[in-house]
Amino acid sequence: MRLFYDRPSVEKLIERYHKPLYWHIRRMVVSHDDAEDVLQETFIQIFEHLTDLKDLTQERAWVYRIATNEALQWLHSRHEFLSLEDEDATPLINTLQADSYTDTGDTLVLLFQEAVLTLPTMQRTVFNLRYYDELPYEEIAAITGSSVGAAKTNYHFAKEKISNYILAHQ
């Protein structure tokens, strides 16, 4: 039985999570440069609040939650700046097509990602966490601050919408 938990250092967390968090943030904010900025801010927040991590079994959910919040905050500020509606995917799709680090060679993959970007923010977040990161619903619920049932429903609807979008645009 462990009486004292060794809280991981921020360096250890960087080693463990810098790649998966980069991809998670990138799927949220789309642009490579923006993802890099948000990732740096995420690790500064992790460093600032490291003492808040009490339950080490929740480490992954905790770092993903910070990353998700940072990405959503960034999207929110960008949307306010551009005076756009919350669920308007046009700027994100434009960014996807214009970003220097987007591979536009595979049209089906590009269309699939466009479909993901048209999802409402919560559904998109849940879909990315489940589909790409393969996180269990319990962790997704903890990250998004919702219930397990809500996470499952969001994932189901997200898949439906992606399928329909691709059928309509192929």
Added chain:
Amino acid sequence: MKQDIFTQVGKRTPFRTPAGFFEKQEQTLKDKVTKYNVQSKPLHRKWWYAAAASVILIGGIYGITRLLVLPSAGSDIFTPDTAPIYSQTSPVSDDWSDFAEADIFMDNMNW
């Protein structure tokens, strides 16, 4: 058919990164966090220095004001006492008053 698209695309995304990005990224992040840590501490110290300097400055200004600024008309801080010294003392007995009035030395002294 609906499931096919997920099978076809799998986890492929159109997102790419610059060459060698992740190799540099890990160290960049560590450097950023270290730099942030180093920068944030002097910031706290600066606030303490500023607070200490403010207290010293306010104290200094107050002290100088008390010492150098001319007193106002109603103030008696530096007004010399013109009343005889014995009028400021407690009343003396009649015997002592009689003695004082009769004392030639005391009469001649310019109080």
